[in-house]
Amino acid sequence: MADSIRWFDTVDSTNTQLMKDRESLPDRSVYAALFQTAGRGQKGNRWESRPGENLTFSLLLKPVFLSVADQFILSQIVALGLLDYLKDHGVKASIKWPNDIYAGDRKICGTLIENTLSEGHIAASIAGIGLNLNQKEFDPSIPNPTSLSLETGKTFDVKEELPRLLASIFNYCDRLESPYARNGFDALYLEKLYRRGQWHAFEEMPANDIPTEHRTGRRVEARILGIDNSARLLLEHRDGTLHAYGFKEIKYIL
Secondary structure, three states, X not given: OHHHEEEEOOEOOHHHHHHHHHHHOOOOOEEEEOOEOOOEOHHHOEOOOOOOXXXXXXEEEOOOOOEHHHOHHHXXXXXHHHHHHHHHOOOOEEEEOOOEEXXXXXXXXXXXXXXXXXXXXXXXXXXXEEEOOOOOOOOOOOOXXXXXXXXXXXXXXXXXXXXXXXXXXXXXXXXXXXXXXXXXXXXXHHHOEOOEOOEEEEEEOOOOOOOHHHOOOEEEEEEEEEEOOOOOEEEEEOOOOEEEEOOOOEEEOO
16 A cells, blocks of 8 residues: 555645646555645635644545546545544544544544546546644634544654555445445445534525635524435524535534
8 A cells, every 4th residue: 555655745735736647647546745835625725734743645536437426425435434544543533514524523634525527427536635643733723623642642653644544445445336335325424424413503604705714694503414415414493494505505603
């Protein structure tokens, strides 16, 4: 597995570099960096990470047998692999829809998945992953971060941990070609959803291009029931009505 990992001391973004090289690389190739100068999160958000302290890498998958309609499965298997890795280290974590990873009420990992489509199928998928490994101090503007070191009291070797994490993800990749196995991913993902079935406050976000942190919307009390066929989050409001929300259309109140 180590042969498939290319390490950079510094790079702008492993997702950007891997996207450029994707056609010449085999399935399951990995670009990893000790430091990213322009690490990216969901919807253009920036990923903050101290040099050499965390796992920041991108994984190339080429599931050409998957249809465009099935692309959310890739988010599911990456998230489930991350949970298994953390469980192996004694950390119980959950998936904050769509694919952030939380230890308790604190964010330990974020992912950015970018798919390239061709004739109704997925030609390539790049999963950019930022896992807080050893970092203990964070920018005060980040609301609720944690790390594996903070959760366990241990210090980890970045280059030794990456193959272990990849093995957990590849365990699910090995099952992708089986429709029967893929059907089981939905149940596993729903079982691990952060705050599923619990009544909590959420904020409905207006549909515009203003960053979520600068928007205000209507606050509602609701509980998560699951996701629909379009990977939207299904919430039941207190009045019994069911609502489906796309990414950035609903904000968790933490």
